[in-house]
Amino acid sequence: MGAGERGRSTYGRWCLEHPDQATVVAVADTDPDRRAALAADHALPDSQAFGDWRELLARTAETDAVVIATPDREHAAPAIAALARGHDVILEKPIAPTQDEVRAVGEAAARSTGRVTVAHVLRYTPFFSAVKRALDEGLIGELVTIEHAERIGYWHFAHSFVRGNWRREADASPMILAKACHDLDLLRWLAGDRCTAVASFGGLHHFRPEQAPPRALDRCTDGSVRCPAAASCPFDAVRLYVERTSELTGWPVSVITSDPTPVGRLRALATGPYGRCVYRSDNDVADHQVVALEFANGVHATLTVNGLTADNTRQVHIHGTRGELRGRLDTGEIEVRRFLPGAGVTSAGPWDRDEYGRQAVRDDERIVLDAAPVPADGHGGGDAGLMADVVGRLRARRDGVAGADDVARTSLAVSIDSHVMAFAAEQSRHERRVVELSP
Numbered sequence: 001m002g003a004g005e006r007g008r009s010t011y012g013r014w015c016l017e018h019p020d021q022a023t024v025v026a027v028a029d030t031d032p033d034r035r036a037a038l039a040a041d042h043a044l045p046d047s048q049a050f051g052d053w054r055e056l057l058a059r060t061a062e063t064d065a066v067v068i069a070t071p072d073r074e075h076a077a078p079a080i081a082a083l084a085r086g087h088d089v090i091l092e093k094p095i096a097p098t099q100d101e102v103r104a105v106g107e108a109a110a111r112s113t114g115r116v117t118v119a120h121v122l123r124y125t126p127f128f129s130a131v132k133r134a135l136d137e138g139l140i141g142e143l144v145t146i147e148h149a150e151r152i153g154y155w156h157f158a159h160s161f162v163r164g165n166w167r168r169e170a171d172a173s174p175m176i177l178a179k180a181c182h183d184l185d186l187l188r189w190l191a192g193d194r195c196t197a198v199a200s201f202g203g204l205h206h207f208r209p210e211q212a213p214p215r216a217l218d219r220c221t222d223g224s225v226r227c228p229a230a231a232s233c234p235f236d237a238v239r240l241y242v243e244r245t246s247e248l249t250g251w252p253v254s255v256i257t258s259d260p261t262p263v264g265r266l267r268a269l270a271t272g273p274y275g276r277c278v279y280r281s282d283n284d285v286a287d288h289q290v291v292a293l294e295f296a297n298g299v300h301a302t303l304t305v306n307g308l309t310a311d312n313t314r315q316v317h318i319h320g321t322r323g324e325l326r327g328r329l330d331t332g333e334i335e336v337r338r339f340l341p342g343a344g345v346t347s348a349g350p351w352d353r354d355e356y357g358r359q360a361v362r363d364d365e366r367i368v369l370d371a372a373p374v375p376a377d378g379h380g381g382g383d384a385g386l387m388a389d390v391v392g393r394l395r396a397r398r399d400g401v402a403g404a405d406d407v408a409r410t411s412l413a414v415s416i417d418s419h420v421m422a423f424a425a426e427q428s429r430h431e432r433r434v435v436e437l438s439p
């Protein structure tokens with residue numbers, strides 16, 4: 001359900017690339033063009049392409065799983081209905097934008113034989129898998145603190161959270177939920193326990209009318225005239241979507257227009273939302289937020305989410321009683337430094353090579369996984385990892401393999417924890433107080 005960027009270009013594409021693993025049998029999308037495009041990709045007959053997900057559920061009983069990749073506010077109802085029919089569900093994050101709906105999805109799952117996997121794709125990346133393994137193997141001793149940063153990238157933030165679908169809380173979700181439920185989920189996973197208290201600050205600092213350069217127009221271009229502030233504005237849409245991305249036809253260009261020619265792009269910028277001045281859009285979500293978290297096992301963590309960064313990546317710096325670990329998702333580099341001279345590296349095998357097959361440089365106290373590019377698209381390998389995991393478990397269960405689901409990387413209950421942490425961060429930010437979380 002939902003044949004957009006995620007439904008068609010991520011999950012649909014994975015099925016096309018792995019025809020022996022999964023087959024798409026039906027699609028529902030309210031947009032006839034998107035519905036038709038996905039149906040054409042998978043050679044679906046008209047009878048299997050629906051404008052309403054209710055029809056799809058009513059007429060498509062023989063499915064192993066339903067993918068819900070509709071907009072944020074259209075997640076809970078189809079998820080609950082799919083669970084009522086006993087389907088397994090791959091549910092795009094966020095589970096839902098409100099606590100009540102998140103709870104309702106949890107209750108529907110408890111009543112169903114179907115299982116829900118929330119698309120917290122970063123858990124499936126080789127990078128975060130290696131970070132988690134380092135902690136589990138005790139390479140840095142007992143875990144004490146985690147500093148985690150989500151650096152969204154100035155152009156990515158402007159695309160999605162100023163001009164795009166996630167710019168308004170009432171239409172989508174608070175930024176900390178929409179963008180950083182992944183990071184809160186990672187923190188809960190790495191910390192290894194539930195969160196007990198949250199404090200947060202942040203807000204919308206930059207993308208406001210009073211920050212507009214003098215003489216800036218309401219649009220970067222109207223097709224013939226270019227905004228006089230363009231040369232000094234990093235958010236100039238013509239530079240971002242036409243000049244700097246001329247070779248690109250996929251995301252984010254595919255979001256602004258289905259016609260990627262220069263003329264098609266300029267037409268979209270002259271009339272559509274992605275040509276709007278970033279200072280005069282109707283956005284209201286925070287462009288930066290910091291969160292401090294306490295976990296039941298005594299681990300303390302900070303999360304900084306920032307839309308004003310040069311790069312688009314995640315960084316972690318984790319401290320334990322015997323060492324520290326520093327890593328960066330886009331380069332894949334992980335460095336472990338241990339405190340005790342001559343302690344050596346206790347971990348065997350896996351640290352000789354990392355998940356990308358790169359040789360690790362190591363001495364007595366230090367392991368550095370050689371920096372090298374990791375898959376740039378597909379969330380650092382996370383999208384494919386999630387699909388392989390879910391489909392593998394579905395197939396194992398169908399083949400009668402005992403305990404097929406015991407190896408799941410995460411559960412709905414734990415995904416709900418990350419959402420509760422996000423709602424608490426919002427409450428803390430608005431009420432300016434520490435929010436305690438009960439079990």
Ligand SMILES: NC(=O)c1ccc[n+]([C@@H]2O[C@H](COP(=O)([O-])OP(=O)(O)OC[C@H]3O[C@@H](n4cnc5c(N)ncnc54)[C@H](O)[C@@H]3O)[C@@H](O)[C@H]2O)c1
Pocket residue numbers: 001002003004005006007028029030031034051052053069070071072074092093094119120121165178379
């Ligand atoms: N896991 C991740 O890392 C990740 C990354 C990006 C987006 N997302 C999430 O995935 C979801 C989809 O995002 P996207 O970028 O693909 O958006 P999109 O706008 O490209 O696609 C959404 C599709 O849903 C369709 N749709 C809208 N209402 C519908 C309804 N009631 N029934 C059926 N179809 C409907 C739209 O026509 C559109 O084709 C969002 O909730 C988003 O937050 C997750």
